[in-house]
Amino acid sequence: MATILAVDDSASMRKMVAFTLKQAGYDVVEAEDGQKALNAAKGKTFNLVISDVNMPIMDGIQLIKELRTLPNYKFTPILMLTTESGADKKTAGKQAGATGWIVKPFNPDQLLSTVQRVLS
Amino acid sequence: MEAELDTVNDADGDQFLTFILADEEYGVDILRVQEIKGWGKVTPIPNTPEYIKGVINLRGTIVPIIDLRERFQLETKPYGPTTVVIVLKVVTEERDRIMGIVVDAVSEVYNIAEDELKPPPNFGGVLSVEFIKGLATIDEKMIIALDIDHLLNSDELAVIDTAGGATN
Amino acid sequence: MSIDMSQFHQVFFEESFEGLDSMETGLLELGQGGEDPDLINSIFRAAHSIKGGSGTFGFTAVANFTHVMETLLDEMRDGKREVTTDGVNLLLASVDVVRDMLTAVRDGSSLDEERVGSTQAGLEAMLDSTEEATGTEEGQAKIAPAAGWQIVFKPLPHLMQTGNDPARMFRELAQLGDLETEVDLTELPPLEDLTPEECYLSWKLSLHGEATREQVEEIFEWVDGDCELNINPLQPGSAKNEDTPEIQDEVPEKTKNTQAVSDPAASKNSTTTQKSPARAKSGGDSGSIRVGIEKVDALINMVGELVITQSMLSQIGEDVEEFDQASFERLRDGLQDLERNTRELQESVMRIRMLPISFSFNRFPRLVHDLSSKLGKKVELKLSGEGTELDKTVLEKIGDPLVHLVRNSMDHGIETPDQRVAKGKSETGILHLNAYHQGGNIVIEIEDDGAGFNREKITAKARERGVIGENETLSDEEIDQLIFEPGFSTADEISDMSGRGVGMDVVRRNIIDLGGTVEVTSRPGEGTTFTIRLPLTLAILDGQLVRVGNETYVVPLVSIVESLQIRDEQINTVSGRAQVYKLRDDYIPIINMHDAFSIQERHGEYADGLLVVVEGNGQKAGFVVDDLLGQQQVVIKSLETNYKRVKGVSGATILGDGTVALIVDVAGLIRLSRKKSNSTLRSVA
Numbered sequence: 001m002a003t004i005l006a007v008d009d010s011a012s013m014r015k016m017v018a019f020t021l022k023q024a025g026y027d028v029v030e031a032e033d034g035q036k037a038l039n040a041a042k043g044k045t046f047n048l049v050i051s052d053v054n055m056p057i058m059d060g061i062q063l064i065k066e067l068r069t070l071p072n073y074k075f076t077p078i079l080m081l082t083t084e085s086g087a088d089k090k091t092a093g094k095q096a097g098a099t100g101w102i103v104k105p106f107n108p109d110q111l112l113s114t115v116q117r118v119l120s
Numbered sequence: 121m122e123a124e125l126d127t128v129n130d131a132d133g134d135q136f137l138t139f140i141l142a143d144e145e146y147g148v149d150i151l152r153v154q155e156i157k158g159w160g161k162v163t164p165i166p167n168t169p170e171y172i173k174g175v176i177n178l179r180g181t182i183v184p185i186i187d188l189r190e191r192f193q194l195e196t197k198p199y200g201p202t203t204v205v206i207v208l209k210v211v212t213e214e215r216d217r218i219m220g221i222v223v224d225a226v227s228e229v230y231n232i233a234e235d236e237l238k239p240p241p242n243f244g245g246v247l248s249v250e251f252i253k254g255l256a257t258i259d260e261k262m263i264i265a266l267d268i269d270h271l272l273n274s275d276e277l278a279v280i281d282t283a284g285g286a287t288n
Numbered sequence: 289m290s291i292d293m294s295q296f297h298q299v300f301f302e303e304s305f306e307g308l309d310s311m312e313t314g315l316l317e318l319g320q321g322g323e324d325p326d327l328i329n330s331i332f333r334a335a336h337s338i339k340g341g342s343g344t345f346g347f348t349a350v351a352n353f354t355h356v357m358e359t360l361l362d363e364m365r366d367g368k369r370e371v372t373t374d375g376v377n378l379l380l381a382s383v384d385v386v387r388d389m390l391t392a393v394r395d396g397s398s399l400d401e402e403r404v405g406s407t408q409a410g411l412e413a414m415l416d417s418t419e420e421a422t423g424t425e426e427g428q429a430k431i432a433p434a435a436g437w438q439i440v441f442k443p444l445p446h447l448m449q450t451g452n453d454p455a456r457m458f459r460e461l462a463q464l465g466d467l468e469t470e471v472d473l474t475e476l477p478p479l480e481d482l483t484p485e486e487c488y489l490s491w492k493l494s495l496h497g498e499a500t501r502e503q504v505e506e507i508f509e510w511v512d513g514d515c516e517l518n519i520n521p522l523q524p525g526s527a528k529n530e531d532t533p534e535i536q537d538e539v540p541e542k543t544k545n546t547q548a549v550s551d552p553a554a555s556k557n558s559t560t561t562q563k564s565p566a567r568a569k570s571g572g573d574s575g576s577i578r579v580g581i582e583k584v585d586a587l588i589n590m591v592g593e594l595v596i597t598q599s600m601l602s603q604i605g606e607d608v609e610e611f612d613q614a615s616f617e618r619l620r621d622g623l624q625d626l627e628r629n630t631r632e633l634q635e636s637v638m639r640i641r642m643l644p645i646s647f648s649f650n651r652f653p654r655l656v657h658d659l660s661s662k663l664g665k666k667v668e669l670k671l672s673g674e675g676t677e678l679d680k681t682v683l684e685k686i687g688d689p690l691v692h693l694v695r696n697s698m699d700h701g702i703e704t705p706d707q708r709v710a711k712g713k714s715e716t717g718i719l720h721l722n723a724y725h726q727g728g729n730i731v732i733e734i735e736d737d738g739a740g741f742n743r744e745k746i747t748a749k750a751r752e753r754g755v756i757g758e759n760e761t762l763s764d765e766e767i768d769q770l771i772f773e774p775g776f777s778t779a780d781e782i783s784d785m786s787g788r789g790v791g792m793d794v795v796r797r798n799i800i801d802l803g804g805t806v807e808v809t810s811r812p813g814e815g816t817t818f819t820i821r822l823p824l825t826l827a828i829l830d831g832q833l834v835r836v837g838n839e840t841y842v843v844p845l846v847s848i849v850e851s852l853q854i855r856d857e858q859i860n861t862v863s864g865r866a867q868v869y870k871l872r873d874d875y876i877p878i879i880n881m882h883d884a885f886s887i888q889e890r891h892g893e894y895a896d897g898l899l900v901v902v903e904g905n906g907q908k909a910g911f912v913v914d915d916l917l918g919q920q921q922v923v924i925k926s927l928e929t930n931y932k933r934v935k936g937v938s939g940a941t942i943l944g945d946g947t948v949a950l951i952v953d954v955a956g957l958i959r960l961s962r963k964k965s966n967s968t969l970r971s972v973a
């Protein structure tokens with residue numbers, strides 16, 4: 001089954017995402033900031049990365065930029081978790097190389113259908 | 121010491137552990153019996169009714185011990201080698217409590233079906249009908265089945281307490 | 289699939305409250321002139337997190353409220369808005385509101401909706417004052433679906449490197465209707481020039497069916513800017529159409545709402561529809577503990593050692609056929625190890641429940657800040673010893689008394705700037721909270737450099753209330769202690785800061801209930817210091833074992849003043865009933881424990897006994913006991929679990945020999961004994 005890296009500094013959000021995806025049969029690894037996520041991504045190749053934008057130490061935009069420099073992650077789908085008012089973040093994210101975004105707040109079904117869409 | 125119990129197996133009904141108290145045989149619901157201990161040192165608690173002998177340490181928990189003879193105002197008898205403490209689980213509204221009762225000796229375990237329990241006549245006095253589930257006849261003996269929850273309810277104890285407070 | 293989100297709620301609440309605390313600390317710093325961009329950013333992030341989480345977990349009103357906060361903070365961090373005192377204060381007030389909102393959701397408690405509404409309106413007003421035209425609503429006309437869509441899709445070379453895959457997008461399109469694809473290979477370079485990571489293909493797609501334009505656009509939403517995209521209606525009845533229209537149709541950028549704020553009325557309504565858990569918990573009492581992982585590791589190590597000692601001991605029992613000196617010594621060593629292991633394990637476990645007092649101290653910067661402006665005083669708060677640890681339950685219960693003492697210091701202690709300057713003091717008063725360990729206790733000091741006690745006023749008030757006699761003179765220390773008497777307040781007006789004089793005695797009562805003590809010393813004109821002593825844990829007691837008759841009792845060491853041999857000549861009788869003992873200059877009432885506890889056996893006359901002088905609730909008394917046994921730490925076991933509360937007894941413990949010993953409730957026994965001697969005549973032994 002596909003493996004997913006879920007990145008968010010908010011534990012409740014992270015766990016909700018991880019739980020939802022695990023229930024659907026995916027393997028999920030959690031990271032609480034961009035740096036930890038990058039480390040995890042270097043150690044193991046994920047099929048999909050879902051990341052919040054606003055995080056301490058290394059934010060989502062920076063994470064995406066870093067990921068895209070890794071040979072294994074050139075074409076990997078990377079989804080940002082953004083809020084509806086974060087237009088500039090979407091632009092910045094795309095410039096950094098993000099695949100797309102999921103708008104917060106979202107419910108588990110929305111999350112799942114987007115993930116399934118991207119991973120099929 | 122743990123006593124070995126002989127059980128008389130029957131089809132239905134509740135099982136009762138019976139014990140002897142002043143030549144009468146009483147029974148308690150066996151599901152409430154936690155264990156049976158020999159009589160040992162008890163720490164008295166001040167300003168409590170006579171029939172509350174005190175408390176003991178039961179593997180780390182403080183458990184009060186009640187002497188039923190004194191509770192029922194029967195003639196007191198010195199404690200002997202067959203004197204036994206039955207540790208019971210008492211169910212009250214708020215929670216479960218563990219309490220022990222001192223009895224002369226443990227008798228048997230009997231199966232007593234619902235319909236075998238006859239309602240008690242009003243004895244009057246201390247042995248209020250609230251404490252008695254009913255009377256049963258087994259092997260030509262009369263067994264008085266007790267309702268532990270009412271008998272050992274601490275509200276009851278508290279009521280007696282204030283009445284007996286004047287003894288100080 | 290439906291997932292029960294409530295399992296994540298507790299974590300969300302915990303992290304949100306932490307986030308609110310850090311926002312508050314940050315805002316206070318900001319208010320003091322720290323315009324550090326990182327600081328503003330971290331405050332923003334906290335609000336953003338709470339907003340995101342509350343939206344996700346369905347707490348809509350909270351999400352809406354925090355959204356406005358977030359917008360304001362966003363402007364501040366982008367430099368679009370200046371950080372002003374008003375702004376900071378409004379945000380601080382908002383933090384309080386969010387706390388209340390989250391508490392209401394979590395505990396089902398009531399919420400002051402008016403306050404929510406007015407604070408939110410305040411935030412919006414602040415936003416509006418410099419706001420430009422807000423984002424427009426999406427003005428997408430619903431285009432009636434044609435017979436389908438003609439799509440020309442030309443990815444820019446780097447499109448694949450965004451992780452997007454045209455094949456995936458076509459699969460999604462195919463779900464909307466019948467899809468025909470025609471690939472255009474004209475841009476494809478020769479193999480040797482080909483860069484495999486780039487996309488040289490483009491497509492013409494015909495989607496037949498009833499899909500709407502939005503549905504098609506949505507599929508290409510993510511690749512906007514990474515491709516050229518033309519979407520045109522298919523003419524009804526037309527088959528594959530090779531012509532590409534001239535007009536370039538950009539996928540319209542979704543215009544966002546910068547004002548996604550619902551008006552206060554709506555938020556008021558939505559609060560009531562929020563899911564709130566059925567339980568109503570007492571304020572601030574959480575059922576979980578955060579434990580540092582070092583503590584858990586230490587615990588695991590201790591248990592490991594315990595296991596080793598235990599197996600070593602059991603081996604001594606097995607190996608040895610006859611018990612000789614060597615094995616006896618091994619046994620003794622083993623038992624010593626066991627004692628050490630057990631003690632260390634006990635300490636280790638107790639430490640788990642210990643938290644640093646900073647959890648309590650943390651509310652004070654905010655409190656002092658608010659109170660100083662309210663009272664018009666300048667106060668600087670100093671905190672030291674925040675890392676001092678104490679039991680979680682004690683920590684939770686000491687909070688309110690501390691708040692009360694701090695309020696008292698600020699209200700009655702520290703003077704207004706004018707008054708201070710007139711006295712030659714600096715304008716700003718200093719309030720110092722200090723905590724440290726001493727013996728088996730934690731000591732908390734609250735010291736101010738304010739006016740100190742007006743002893744004349746206190747004495748006058750005490751005389752007026754009949755607390756002391758007209759002609760009674762008291763020492764300074766005794767006068768100071770008077771403030772703990774019920775109904776005592778020397779404030780000329782009843783200020784609602786420190787309450788109506790119901791404060792101090794309740795504070796002391798609460799501290800005593802925790803097994804602690806509180807004292808005050810005052811230096812008129814210079815300041816006042818309150819000293820609180822609390823036991824480090826509630827479950828363990830340092831006790832003095834005493835023998836009364838055949839029974840052993842435990843008297844809490846903290847209550848014992850001294851112990852002495854009874855000298856008959858020091859015993860006096862008052863009014864033929866009560867007995868007192870002359871101890872130096874004082875007469876202290878004698879409490880005969882045999883009588884108090886109705887113990888029959890008596891061992892000899894008083895003269896053979898010992899007097900244990902104790903203090904409970906500020907009163908001294910002497911307990912007559914037969915013998916003093918050792919001192920030891922005892923574990924407090926409840927009598928009430930299986931029995932009920934007994935007057936004069938605060939609990940029980942299990943001694944080394946397995947028997948039960950009752951723990952004396954010193955204050956209770958003193959009270960009890962006084963009642964008894966008032967009601968019956970007592971015979972002198």
